[in-house]
Amino acid sequence: MPHPAPRPFSIAARGPLAGRITVPGDKSISHRALMLGALAVGTSRITGLLEGEDVLATAAALRGMGATIIREDDGAWVVDGVGVGGLLQPESALEMGNSGTSTRLLMGLVATHPITTTFTGDASLSKRPMGRVIEPLAQMGADITASPGGRLPLMVRGIAPAVRIDYRLPVASAQVKSAVLLAGLNTPGITRVIEPVPTRDHSERMLAGFGADLTVEETGGERIIAIRGEAELQPQQITVPGDPSSAAFWAVAASIVPESDIVIANVGLNPTRAGLFTVLRAMGADIEEIDRRTVGGEPVADLRVRHAALSAIEVPHDLAPSMIDEYPILFVAAALAEGRTVARGAEELRVKESDRIAVMATALRAAGARIEEFEDGLTIEGRGGAPLAGNAHAASHLDHRIAMAMTVAGLAAIAPITIDDIAPVATSYPAFFGTLDQLTGQA
Missing domain, CATH: 3.65.10.10 (Enolpyruvate transferase domain)
Incomplete structure (x- = not known):
């Protein structure tokens, strides 16, 4: 691009x-509101959404996979979701622009859907390594082909049903944590992420708000986030x-x-x-x-x-x-x-x-x-x-x-x-x- x-x-x-x-x-909350709205069954309404290029890239990608996303005249965004497991094969590559958050979180979403998705981005994003997300998603069964160095462009061949995992984060990364939790939404059983160091918890808060069966425990100084898959998310009214x-x-x-x-x-x-x-x-x-x-x-x-x-x-x-x-x-x-x-x-x-x-x-x-x-x-x-x-x-x-x-x-x-x-x-x-x-x- x-x-x-x-x-x-x-x-x-x-x-x-x-x-x-x-x-x-908030950019982090805006991305997640669109994604979970797209996976809910019904209509979600989001006010205060960040209308920057990164978030708009997320909206465009979700539209390409079947969600209906409209900006109303009063500035609110309305999302009609396809349900967990309902994402469709996109007709073209998902263009992520400069958004690492869009890329890493959407990789998690598509990894446990039976679709093949290509991610592309601008010169800056194409230099950023995606290996830390590729590793756990591959453990869950997704087939991911990346450019040298684990970079974009890359292709994700999703799998359903995927394999649940218990994944300990090797580095403190809310994006990796979120990618695994989003992949876990459409995976039978309970997927767990272990955080040695706490990271931003917007995904946990919003997943719970949309009705996901999610628990957070602290054991031995670590946070263990567990999500039960094959969820049915409920539409929400979100103020960002x-x-x-x-x-x-x-x-x-x-x-x-x-x-x-x-x-x-x-x-x-x-x-x-x-x-x-x-x-x-x-x-x-x-x-x-x-x-x-x-x-x-x-x-x-x-x-x-x-x-x-x-x-x-x-x-x-x-x-x-x-x-x-x-x-x-x-x-x-x-x-x-x-x-x-x-x-x-x-x-x-x-x-x-x-x-x-x-x-x-x-x-x-x-x-x-x-x-x-x-x-x-x-x-x-x-x-x-x-x-x-x-x-x-x-x-x-x-x-x-x-x-x-x-x-x-x-x-x-x-x-x-x-x-x-x-x-x-x-x-x-x-x-x-x-x-x-x-x-x-x-x-």
């Missing part, structure tokens, strides 16, 4: 951020909370730009996703939760964030799974903090949309930060609140979070930082730059 023409963007300090904003619906990964950019921006004071409404604060806010508070950030509540089984609050002097910390390794997507923007916060921040234990960053450790190290060094790079993270000597020098170019490597993180860095830079391509931001946050203008008074 060809990538759109690059869209370079330059930004330097604009002054304080102010105002009340909303962020797009705001994505904490998207809110993270504004939380850091307000923290590092003097005199800033913003409110980010309706942010999902699932404890398996909220690690960055824990770390920012430990660094001295002024983040206040307003009207904490539960929406659709997920904890939600409005966040008021005001500028504060940040101090360096050593980021606890056990928080990595709950903030793995937020490390690029954490690196920016650390570059402006007082002292030496150590952010390690995050090897997973090497195989995201880009090598986020190397890419952020290069970009922040160019902007004037002092960085030491390790295999599993970075050590950053902060500037104690002094702005970055800027006058730098940053390569996004087709990675939406790199582009957004370096945009925020530009808000704390004397001279402009130029990002080579901001087009990938549309995969998760199409309105990002409009919100930037709103918060900085340039809308």
Whole structure:
């Protein structure tokens, strides 16, 4: 799939951020709501769905396998499902664009259906390894042929009935866990996933909400998630909370730009996703939760964030799974903090949309930060609140979070930082730059 023409963007300090904003619906929950709606018997209605390119790729793939998915005039999405086991043979390859989540979770769905499915993606996604998902699905009986290195394009020849497995995750990965649980939906017996380290639990919450027979136990410090197959899912009304990964950019921006004071409404604060806010508070950030509540089984609050002097910390390794997507923007916060921040234990960053450790190290060094790079993270000597020098170019490597993180860095830079391509931001946050203008008074 060809990538759109690059869209370079330059930004330097604009002054304080102010105002009340909303962020797009949670990407992880949006994917799962569409998938489980497509497997339910009946009509599900989803409000607050993220309408970024990644989620739209999931919707298109599910339509290609028989589900009816329509966006109504009021912005709600209606999904008429085909039932567990009812996915149809797609007429063409499923084009995943840049979405690793779509690819890995849908591989799990189709692996236990008697259909053959080809997955393709853009240049960035085609570099990302899929072996960690291929391994358990192959144990269940699926026949998967991948490109060299376990990469896309790949073909999944599903099997039904599949073989139930007990699978211990070799690495902390919510995507692998979710792929196995989704495959287990159409597998006779009980499929189990053992998690040595807890990961985001959106799949467990939503599967239970749709009526799956699912249990979660903790034994010996491990989580054991068990799902009984050949399920019949019930349609649901889903309200998607705001994505904490998207809110993270504004939380850091307000923290590092003097005199800033913003409110980010309706942010999902699932404890398996909220690690960055824990770390920012430990660094001295002024983040206040307003009207904490539960929406659709997920904890939600409005966040008021005001500028504060940040101090360096050593980021606890056990928080990595709950903030793995937020490390690029954490690196920016650390570059402006007082002292030496150590952010390690995050090897997973090497195989995201880009090598986020190397890419952020290069970009922040160019902007004037002092960085030491390790295999599993970075050590950053902060500037104690002094702005970055800027006058730098940053390569996004087709990675939406790199582009957004370096945009925020530009808000704390004397001279402009130029990002080579901001087009990938549309995969998760199409309105990002409009919100930037709103918060900085340039809308």
